[in-house]
Structure formats: C-alpha cells, structure tokens
Amino acid sequence: MSLTWEAKATDGYARAGTLKTAHGDVPTPTFMPVGTAATVKGMTADAVRSTGAGIVLGNTYHLMLRPGADKVASFGGLHKLMDWSGPILTDSGGFQVMSLAGLRKLDKDGVTFQSHIDGSKHRLTPEISVQIQHKLDATITMVLDECPPFPVTEEQAQSSMEMSMRWAGLSRDAFVPRDGYGLFGIVQGSVFPDLRRRSIDALMQIGFEGYALGGLAVGEGQEMMFAMIEATWDHMPADKPRYLMGVGTPDDLLGSIARGIDMFDCVMPTRAGRTGRAFTSRGIFNMRNARFADDGRPLDPGCTCLGCQRHVRGYLHHLFRAEEMLGPILLTWHNLTYYQTVVAGARAAILEGRLDSYIAAVRARWAEGDQADG
Known part of the structure; x- marks a missing residue:
C-alpha cells in the first residue's frame, strides 16, 4: 500500500x-x-x-x-x-x-x-x-x-x-x-x-x-x-x-x-534565524537591535526551545553582535519551534472547531507587539 x-x-x-x-x-x-x-x-x-x-x-x-x-x-x-x-x-x-x-x-x-x-x-x-x-x-x-x-x-x-x-x-x-x-x-x-x-x-x-x-x-x-x-x-x-x-x-x-x-x-525560519530575525508570539524581532542589549527576559515566554528556556534576550543580542555561531543556532532552533507551535495550535483548533478564533487570537498578539509582555 x-x-x-x-x-x-x-x-x-x-x-x-x-x-x-x-x-x-x-x-x-x-x-x-x-x-x-x-x-x-x-x-x-x-x-x-x-x-x-x-x-x-x-x-x-x-x-x-x-x-x-x-x-x-x-x-x-x-x-x-x-x-x-x-x-x-x-x-x-x-x-x-x-x-x-x-x-x-x-x-x-x-x-x-x-x-x-x-x-x-x-x-x-x-x-x-x-x-x-x-x-x-x-x-x-x-x-x-x-x-x-x-x-x-x-x-x-x-x-x-x-x-x-x-x-x-x-x-x-x-x-x-x-x-x-x-x-x-x-x-x-x-x-x-x-x-x-x-x-x-x-x-x-x-x-x-x-x-x-x-x-x-x-x-x-x-x-x-x-x-x-x-x-x-x-x-x-x-x-x-x-x-x-x-x-x-x-x-x-x-x-x-x-x-x-x-x-x-x-527556508524562511532557518534563513531568518541565521540573520538575527526571530518569529515570536509578539511579532518579528531583530535581535541585533540595541534595545535588546539589556533585556533580561526570555525571547518568547512560554516557548519550549533551548534559547527561550535557558537564555535571555540580552545574551542572544550579544551572540549576534559578537558574531558567535551559537546565535544563529539558537535563533534557528527557536524559529522552527515557533513554526511548529503555530501549526500544532491550528491543528488542535481544527479538531475542536475553533480555527477562526485561534487565528484571530494569534494575529491579535502579533498586533499588540512586544510591550504586551512587559
């Protein structure tokens, strides 16, 4: 078969x-x-x-x-x-x-x-x-x-x-x-x-x-x-x-x-990860941006990837500014995890007959932006 x-x-x-x-x-x-x-x-x-x-x-x-x-x-x-x-x-x-x-x-x-x-x-x-x-x-x-x-x-x-x-x-x-x-x-x-x-x-x-x-x-x-x-x-x-x-x-x-x-x-989540862009529940971040230099929060609270569980935004920013290979690795890891999270959430919503509300909620969090976390 x-x-x-x-x-x-x-x-x-x-x-x-x-x-x-x-x-x-x-x-x-x-x-x-x-x-x-x-x-x-x-x-x-x-x-x-x-x-x-x-x-x-x-x-x-x-x-x-x-x-x-x-x-x-x-x-x-x-x-x-x-x-x-x-x-x-x-x-x-x-x-x-x-x-x-x-x-x-x-x-x-x-x-x-x-x-x-x-x-x-x-x-x-x-x-x-x-x-x-x-x-x-x-x-x-x-x-x-x-x-x-x-x-x-x-x-x-x-x-x-x-x-x-x-x-x-x-x-x-x-x-x-x-x-x-x-x-x-x-x-x-x-x-x-x-x-x-x-x-x-x-x-x-x-x-x-x-x-x-x-x-x-x-x-x-x-x-x-x-x-x-x-x-x-x-x-x-x-x-x-x-x-x-x-x-x-x-x-x-x-x-x-x-x-x-x-x-x-x-290739978007991996290519973006190598260039410092992170896809998150609050939108897209450029981890080279100076605003992350002193940020002690996880990249995306609730994310299960290694970068979010063990490191802070300030560290990810440092890795990219120092051109350390760990930066692209951790951000690739995160982006792929986020993509899987979005798709798995959509599947769960379809099974429960609530896809429209799920999509609306995800888009609303993107629109709220980073400030909604703190």
Whole structure:
C-alpha cells in the first residue's frame, strides 16, 4: 500500500488529518523544515526533532551534485545519513535548475545545466529526477516540473504548464511503487485560475498520492496566492494531502491552513534565524537591535526551545553582535519551534472547531507587539 492521508476533522475548508508513511505517521497540518543538503542548517537531527517536526525536506538538485545520489545510497540513504528516521520529502530539483538562468538549457524532455559549484554539465529529466530520489530513499518523491517566473504571460504560463503535465506523466511512469512511499504531482499555471484547474485535471487523470501547489510565493503577493488556493481548492481530491510549496511566514501558513492546505515547507525560519530575525508570539524581532542589549527576559515566554528556556534576550543580542555561531543556532532552533507551535495550535483548533478564533487570537498578539509582555 502506498502512502496515504486520513482525514480526522474539518473546520470550514481547513482539515486536520494524518499522513501515513513507511517512516511513520505525521499529523497534519504540518510544516517541514528544509534540509536542502541533507542537513537543516545549524541543527542536529535531535534538535530538529525537539522542535516538534515530524517530516523534513531534502533537495534533489543539491544532493545529486554533492555528495551524489550513489554515495548517499551507499551510506544507506538520506534517513541513515541524516540520522532522521521519520519521513523525508525531496524536491525534484526543478525550481533550483530553473533558477540558474544562463547556466541551463530547457527542452521538451528535460533540462541540461551547469553546476553552480564547479560548472560541470548535468542532465535532469523526469525519469532521472525520480531515479535520483529513489536512490536517496525519499519517502515522498516530487515530479519534475518547470516553475515559471512571475510575472509571466498567460500564453507562457500555459506552455510551461502543459510541459510540466507531460513531465508529470513521465515521472509517474518512472516511479517504483513501495509500501508507504508516494509520488506527488505539482499543480502549475501561475496566477491564472483556468490554467491551474486544467493542471489539476491533468494530474488527476495520471493519479498521485498527493498534490502540491507550485509556482506560488514567487512575487505575486499574499492576496494573489490565497486567491489561487481558493480557485483550486474544490478541484483537488478531498482524500489526498495538499502541499503548498515554499510557503512562507506564520501568517501565510495560517491563511493557507484556513483554505485547506495540509503541508508546507520554507527556508524562511532557518534563513531568518541565521540573520538575527526571530518569529515570536509578539511579532518579528531583530535581535541585533540595541534595545535588546539589556533585556533580561526570555525571547518568547512560554516557548519550549533551548534559547527561550535557558537564555535571555540580552545574551542572544550579544551572540549576534559578537558574531558567535551559537546565535544563529539558537535563533534557528527557536524559529522552527515557533513554526511548529503555530501549526500544532491550528491543528488542535481544527479538531475542536475553533480555527477562526485561534487565528484571530494569534494575529491579535502579533498586533499588540512586544510591550504586551512587559
């Protein structure tokens, strides 16, 4: 039996469920920390687990270049290499390759590109991408697709979407079914609702274990992103997980959960942590700001992360001003914990039929700001 998703409760469009995989069950909605190169930057696997994460993400493009899919396989696959026994989703590499601009050449069968590391030439096709993800032992494999830039004309978006749907079929043919594993299709069509609905129809004819919304959070803005989710929600299978790729801020997550999304990933909490930005229940703080130098309070009272439990804001400020590596580590740890807290709270609220009031309360605390704590 392939990977499955089981609904537990609904609240409006929002859903709480369980993703059942070969590497364990994951409650949804869920946020997946990004471990691009077989590591969530600055975090051990135990640290990632302590945040409440149940599934992480790896990346085909980066891992095929370094250390190489065959080498990962020789080490026992990503799960063993990363010390992560839970599910792993691997992005197909399409987004990264399409971002290479002058270093890649696209054709109807795939893309030829030069490595950003050493300039070496490589080929990525739907079949090759799926084969690499199999070697990585990805619990969830993503089809190879083209993510068009924004803005894009409707004609360009249609051509790109149709090619991605062809690639989706080739990816399905190349995928080797295994108990508890799955292949996700990716909906494309930019900001054109009709194209997105046509994309969903094409993917459903092929048949996948889950469906992702791609090509969003690329500059179109939150309002348009939410509009595209709303335009496609009723056309997506009710018994399959829905994954919004590369999103986003805590507010993006809450708004998308309310619109029926089950799974998310984004580099934002880890990237922000490395640059001194903290996502908290009272809004976003810049820990380099001088106002934190003498602040003896925890970063976010009630947070269970190591930084909040054992250190004060003044110490975190000092670490960043002194350029000590512990600062980014602790803030990454906190941000990932906060993301998991927000999503877990949304799940509990869906199960109890109070999601709207939960979202309103979270947003109200953000609006009150830091002064509400003291």
